[in-house]
Amino acid sequence: MVAKARRDAARIVEDARHAYRQERERGYAEGLQAAQAEQAAAMVAIHRQTAGFLKQVEHDVADLVMASLRRILADFDDAERVLAVVASGLALLRRQKSVLLRVHTDDAAVVRRHMQALSSRFPGIDYIDVVADDRYARGACRMETAIGTIETSLDRQLDVLQRALCPLDAMSEETTTETGRNASDV
Missing domain, CATH: 3.30.2320.30 (ATP synthase, E subunit, C-terminal)
Structure with a gap:
């Protein structure tokens, strides 16, 4: 009977260790999955910010080019x-x-x-x-x-040339002209 109790105790301890390992692995996997989801969300946010920044830089460069051209042409008779x-x-x-x-x-x-x-x-x-x-x-x-x-x-x-340099601005402008409102107002 003592031997049976010891075997039962050893089985319970082994089952507890196994359950502990499984829960630890499940917790690790869930944590890893949550971290990967956070990382993906951060990457999407960085991509959006970068795209917005690049669009603004592109727009600024186009404005600079157009202003420069207009200044040069103003000097023509x-x-x-x-x-x-x-x-x-x-x-x-x-x-x-x-x-x-x-x-x-x-x-x-x-x-x-x-x-x-x-x-x-x-x-x-x-x-x-x-x-x-x-x-x-x-x-x-x-x-x-x-x-x-x-x-x-x-x-x-x-x-x-302005429309070629900033095609998205031109499309937005055409939408505004055709509908009387901005696409963002819809």
């Missing part, structure tokens, strides 16, 4: 501005044989004075007809060809 706009438009139309160019009356005289230089830059265009048209602002132009029409100005080109 009206003749340089219209010639730059006309040249960029003609570059797009360089395979067209004939271009009808509508510009402000004051700009028409400038373009006509520089026609030889423009023609030599774009030898694929056989004929450029410059028409004075006061419907267009200084520095803006309309180019008509057999395949279509281009209307452009430095401001439009800068707007295109």
